[in-house]
Amino acid sequence: MYGYNFFSITITDTTPPQLTLTGLPIIEIDVDTIPYEEAGATAYDIVAGDLSSKIQITGTVDTSTPGSYTIVYSVTDDYANTSQVIRTVNVVTDLDITPPVITTPGDIVEEATGILTAVNLGGASANDDFDGELVAIPDSIGPFPIGQSSIVWSAVDAAVNVFVATQTTSIVAITT
Numbered sequence: 001m002y003g004y005n006f007f008s009i010t011i012t013d014t015t016p017p018q019l020t021l022t023g024l025p026i027i028e029i030d031v032d033t034i035p036y037e038e039a040g041a042t043a044y045d046i047v048a049g050d051l052s053s054k055i056q057i058t059g060t061v062d063t064s065t066p067g068s069y070t071i072v073y074s075v076t077d078d079y080a081n082t083s084q085v086i087r088t089v090n091v092v093t094d095l096d097i098t099p100p101v102i103t104t105p106g107d108i109v110e111e112a113t114g115i116l117t118a119v120n121l122g123g124a125s126a127n128d129d130f131d132g133e134l135v136a137i138p139d140s141i142g143p144f145p146i147g148q149s150s151i152v153w154s155a156v157d158a159a160v161n162v163f164v165a166t167q168t169t170s171i172v173a174i175t176t
């Protein structure tokens with residue numbers, strides 16, 4: 001007698017999918033400036049695998065109206081286990097999105113005093129629309145070799161908007 005035995009295995013999945021936001025859970029958008037772009041989320045289930053395409057996203061953001069908006073992400077596996085996460089989008093009117101403005105000292109031309117020449121770069125001023133006067137920092141203070149060197153000044157405001165400006169020094173060999 002030949003025959004086959006069939007075994008039936010029943011899987012009962014009681015673990016909800018792991019739902020992970022792509023991007024930050026709280027976003028600030030300056031009113032009427034930046035469109036809200038849905039960064040989405042990913043979902044992984046230990047039985048069903050990747051369920052990212054099954055994620056339901058509800059909620060809208062009106063970027064022309066200040067306020068706090070909630071986007072809800074939810075996903076359900078084949079065994080009715082549901083996961084949900086939310087993203088908060090704050091549309092604000094007082095977001096600092098403008099980097100400071102740096103005024104660098106003028107470009108410098110000096111005669112060489114040796115292989116390297118010390119140069120007084122002067123000071124750069126940085127002014128920010130939100131934070132007022134800020135410090136501008138040069139990436140190099142010399143001394144400089146003969147030829148042209150670029151000094152990059154940078155300043156950053158409290159909202160981490162960075163501005164850089166370049167000053168040039170030219171060290172010229174003394175002609176005798």
Ligand SMILES: [Ca+2]
Nearest residue numbers: 096098128157
């Ligand atoms: Ca600023």
